[in-house]
Amino acid sequence: MSREIAIDALNAEEAAEELARLARLIDQANRAYHAEDAPEISDGEYDRLKRRNQAIEARFPDLKRADSPTGQVGAPAASGFQKVTHAVRMLSLGNAFEPGDVDEFVSRVRSYLGLADSDPVAFTSEPKIDGLSLSLRYENGRLVQAATRGDGSVGENVTENARTISDIPLVLHGAPDLLEVRGEVYMTHPDFAALNAAQAEKGERAFANPRNAAAGSLRQLDPAITRARPLAFFAYAWGALSEPLASTQSGAIDRLKSLGFSTNPLTGLAEDAEGLIKAYRAIEAERAALGYDIDGVVYKVDDLAYQRRLGFRSTTPRWAIAHKFPAELAWTRLEGIDIQVGRTGALSPVARLAPVTVGGVVVSNATLHNEDYIRGLDNTGQPIREGKDIRVGDRVQVYRAGDVIPKIADVDLTQRPDDAEPYIFPDTCPECGSAAVREEGDAVRRCTGGLICPAQAVEKLKHFVSRAAFDIDGLGARQIEMFYRDTDLPIREPADIFTLERRDAANLGKLRNRDGFGEKSVGNLFQAIEDKRRIALNRVLFALGIRHVGESAAMLLATHYGSWAALADALEAARDQSGEAWDDLISIDGVGNVLAASLVSAFAQPAERASINRLVNELEIMDVAAPDNTESPVAGKTIVFTGSLEKMTRAEAKATAEAMGAKVAGSVSARTDLVVAGPGAGAKARKAAELGIEIIDEDDWLSIAGAG
DNA sequence: GTGCCTCGAGTTCC
DNA sequence: CTCGAGGCAC
Structure with a gap:
C-alpha cells in the first residue's frame, strides 16, 4: 500500500486524491467478488478501505464523489440500492427432475381442479432462462420502477440501470394503467465472450459465467457502466395489474409481445404430460444452439381461471413447475471432513474439497448431511451411491443440488488410496467435548452440552x-x-x-x-x-430458538395466547404435560405433542427460564391480536365438508374456508358449527342432524364464500 | 398405520 | 435448496 496519511492530517487536495484511489480499489474488489474469482483482497482489508473512505467523506463532505463506494444519500450502505417491497410477491417454482415428476404435476393439477378424464387442460412450456429475474412497474404506460427479485418480498431498486437495457421499453402504448411485467435479464454467449475479452484488455477480471456477468452488470451503482454492458430481457410473467392482460397464460404472453416486449420464441402449448416432455426434449436439443444459458423448461397451466383456483402452497404456485436439466457434474478430491455444531447441537459433517468448477462456480465445500450419508445410506437405511461410503482421500463426484448446494453424488472406488480409512463419526462434540448422542430413529447426532x-x-x-x-x-x-x-x-x-x-x-x-x-x-x-426493545410477541418467541418452534409455530402460539403473560402462565401450568393448560396447548391447530413438550420443558428448565426472564425484563413485548376476520360470516367457526362436491374440490373448499378465518375439520363433533353436505353425504350428515348442527349444500356455501 | 403437506434446521456461495 | 420429521387426514 502506498503512503497512507492519518485522516486528520489530510488537506483537501490529498483527500480528493485518496477518495479517488479508494473508489478505484473498492470498485476493483467489488468486481473481483462479482466475478466469483479469488478475491484480490481479504474481507478485513475490504472493510478497512470502506471505513477509511467513509471517514474521509465524513471529514470532507463536499469532496464526496458521484461514484462514491458508500452509495447515494439515503440508500442503505450495505448494498448501495434502495429496498423495494413487491406489490405481488415474486415466487419461486417447484422442481421436476424426471418425466415421472411431470406426470405427477399434471395429475395433481387435474385432481385439484376435479377434472374428469375427458376434460382437457392446457399447459404452456417455455425455456427457463438462467439469468436474474426483474420486475418492471409501468404506471400509465411509463416505466416507473425496476426491482430485482431479492428474497421474493423485498428486492432492490435498479430502475436507472434497467432503463439502459434496450429490450425494456420505457413507454407502452395501450397497456393497463398499472402493469408490472416480470421477466429475466440475461446475457448472450457472444456478448459475454466480447465483454470478457474487453475486460481482459483493460486488465480487469473476467466474469465466471454469463449469469454472473448479467447480475454484476445490473447491480452497478453507475448506470453508465450498465449501459455499456450488453444485457437482454425476456418477459414471461406479471405482478400487480389494473386489468387482466388476457384469459390465458399464452394470451397474456402474446399481449406482452404486442406491447413491445421480447418473449421467448420457444414457448409452446401441450395438452398432457407426454406433450410437455416432448417440448422439453425439443428445447433440450436446441439448448447448445440457443446462444444463451437455460437451465430447464417451465410448465404453466394455461387457463388463468384455473391458475386462480389452484392458487399457491407456502412458497410456490400449484399451477407451475420447472423441469430442470440434469445437473452438471465434476470430479475432485476429498481433502478432509470437518464437523460443524449448529444451534440445536446437531453435528453436521462438511466435506473440504480440492477447489473445482461446477456449473460456473468454484466449489470447495459440500454438505455431507449426517453419519449415514457418509456411510452410503439414506434415512431408511437403503443404500445410496450403490452403498459406497465416503473416505478422506477419495475422488468424489460433485454437483450443485438445485444449482446451489454442493453435494457429493458418487465415489470412484478405483481411485481410492490404499490407506484410506472409513470415516469414524465423532461421539463427542468437537467444540466442547460433551457426549454427542444420536436418538433412536434420529438421523442426526447432537451435542448434549x-x-x-x-x-x-x-x-x-x-x-x-x-x-x-x-x-x-x-x-x-x-x-x-x-x-x-x-x-x-x-x-x-x-x-x-x-x-x-x-x-x-x-x-x-x-x-x-x-x-x-x-x-x-x-x-x-x-x-x-x-x-x-419494543417487539412483537411472536418475534420474541421465535428468537428464543426453542427446538421445533420456528417462525410459523411462534405466530400460531402468539395469536393463540395474545400476550407474554398469558403464554408464560399457560406454559407454567402445563409443565407436567397434562391438565387443562396442556390440552389447550395441544388443541392449537399445528401444535402437536413434540412441539408442545419441547416448549414446555424449555420453560421448565431453571437455567433456561432464568435466562428468558432476564431477557423479558429488558423488553416491552407487544401483544399479538388474532387475525381479524370478523366481517367474515364463518370467522372462528369449525366447518366440515362431506359428500361429493361438484363445483370445487375438497382442497379448494378448505383453502377458501381457512382464508375466511374458519377451521376445517374432518369429522363432525359437538364442536362443529357448520356442515356443508354434497350428494351422497351419509353418516356425517346424519350425525350433524342429530347434534342439531346447521347443514347447508354446496350452492349455499358458494354464496357465503362469494360474499366473504 | 400410512401417506401427504409444511415447517424447521442446516448448508453453500454470492 | 433439500432433507427429515412433525402434524394431521384418511
Whole structure:
C-alpha cells in the first residue's frame, strides 16, 4: 500500500486524491467478488478501505464523489440500492427432475381442479432462462420502477440501470394503467465472450459465467457502466395489474409481445404430460444452439381461471413447475471432513474439497448431511451411491443440488488410496467435548452440552439477532462471534445485548475506541438495540430458538395466547404435560405433542427460564391480536365438508374456508358449527342432524364464500 | 398405520 | 435448496 496519511492530517487536495484511489480499489474488489474469482483482497482489508473512505467523506463532505463506494444519500450502505417491497410477491417454482415428476404435476393439477378424464387442460412450456429475474412497474404506460427479485418480498431498486437495457421499453402504448411485467435479464454467449475479452484488455477480471456477468452488470451503482454492458430481457410473467392482460397464460404472453416486449420464441402449448416432455426434449436439443444459458423448461397451466383456483402452497404456485436439466457434474478430491455444531447441537459433517468448477462456480465445500450419508445410506437405511461410503482421500463426484448446494453424488472406488480409512463419526462434540448422542430413529447426532457448548451458545445468539427474530442492524454473525469471546463486554446470552450500553457506560465507554468501532458506529449500534426493545410477541418467541418452534409455530402460539403473560402462565401450568393448560396447548391447530413438550420443558428448565426472564425484563413485548376476520360470516367457526362436491374440490373448499378465518375439520363433533353436505353425504350428515348442527349444500356455501 | 403437506434446521456461495 | 420429521387426514 502506498503512503497512507492519518485522516486528520489530510488537506483537501490529498483527500480528493485518496477518495479517488479508494473508489478505484473498492470498485476493483467489488468486481473481483462479482466475478466469483479469488478475491484480490481479504474481507478485513475490504472493510478497512470502506471505513477509511467513509471517514474521509465524513471529514470532507463536499469532496464526496458521484461514484462514491458508500452509495447515494439515503440508500442503505450495505448494498448501495434502495429496498423495494413487491406489490405481488415474486415466487419461486417447484422442481421436476424426471418425466415421472411431470406426470405427477399434471395429475395433481387435474385432481385439484376435479377434472374428469375427458376434460382437457392446457399447459404452456417455455425455456427457463438462467439469468436474474426483474420486475418492471409501468404506471400509465411509463416505466416507473425496476426491482430485482431479492428474497421474493423485498428486492432492490435498479430502475436507472434497467432503463439502459434496450429490450425494456420505457413507454407502452395501450397497456393497463398499472402493469408490472416480470421477466429475466440475461446475457448472450457472444456478448459475454466480447465483454470478457474487453475486460481482459483493460486488465480487469473476467466474469465466471454469463449469469454472473448479467447480475454484476445490473447491480452497478453507475448506470453508465450498465449501459455499456450488453444485457437482454425476456418477459414471461406479471405482478400487480389494473386489468387482466388476457384469459390465458399464452394470451397474456402474446399481449406482452404486442406491447413491445421480447418473449421467448420457444414457448409452446401441450395438452398432457407426454406433450410437455416432448417440448422439453425439443428445447433440450436446441439448448447448445440457443446462444444463451437455460437451465430447464417451465410448465404453466394455461387457463388463468384455473391458475386462480389452484392458487399457491407456502412458497410456490400449484399451477407451475420447472423441469430442470440434469445437473452438471465434476470430479475432485476429498481433502478432509470437518464437523460443524449448529444451534440445536446437531453435528453436521462438511466435506473440504480440492477447489473445482461446477456449473460456473468454484466449489470447495459440500454438505455431507449426517453419519449415514457418509456411510452410503439414506434415512431408511437403503443404500445410496450403490452403498459406497465416503473416505478422506477419495475422488468424489460433485454437483450443485438445485444449482446451489454442493453435494457429493458418487465415489470412484478405483481411485481410492490404499490407506484410506472409513470415516469414524465423532461421539463427542468437537467444540466442547460433551457426549454427542444420536436418538433412536434420529438421523442426526447432537451435542448434549447445551449452553455450556460455545458453538451452540454462539449459534443461538446468531439466531436471536437474525432477520425474522430481533433483526438488529449492526449486530450480525461477525459481531456476535466477537462479543461472545469478549472479556470486557461479553454477550453470552440474549439479555446481555440489552445491557450492553449500560455496561459500556460503566466501563467508561471504551467500546468506541475499539478496532472496527467509532463514536458513530457505537451510537448506531446502541440505537438499533434500543429500537428493538419494543417487539412483537411472536418475534420474541421465535428468537428464543426453542427446538421445533420456528417462525410459523411462534405466530400460531402468539395469536393463540395474545400476550407474554398469558403464554408464560399457560406454559407454567402445563409443565407436567397434562391438565387443562396442556390440552389447550395441544388443541392449537399445528401444535402437536413434540412441539408442545419441547416448549414446555424449555420453560421448565431453571437455567433456561432464568435466562428468558432476564431477557423479558429488558423488553416491552407487544401483544399479538388474532387475525381479524370478523366481517367474515364463518370467522372462528369449525366447518366440515362431506359428500361429493361438484363445483370445487375438497382442497379448494378448505383453502377458501381457512382464508375466511374458519377451521376445517374432518369429522363432525359437538364442536362443529357448520356442515356443508354434497350428494351422497351419509353418516356425517346424519350425525350433524342429530347434534342439531346447521347443514347447508354446496350452492349455499358458494354464496357465503362469494360474499366473504 | 400410512401417506401427504409444511415447517424447521442446516448448508453453500454470492 | 433439500432433507427429515412433525402434524394431521384418511
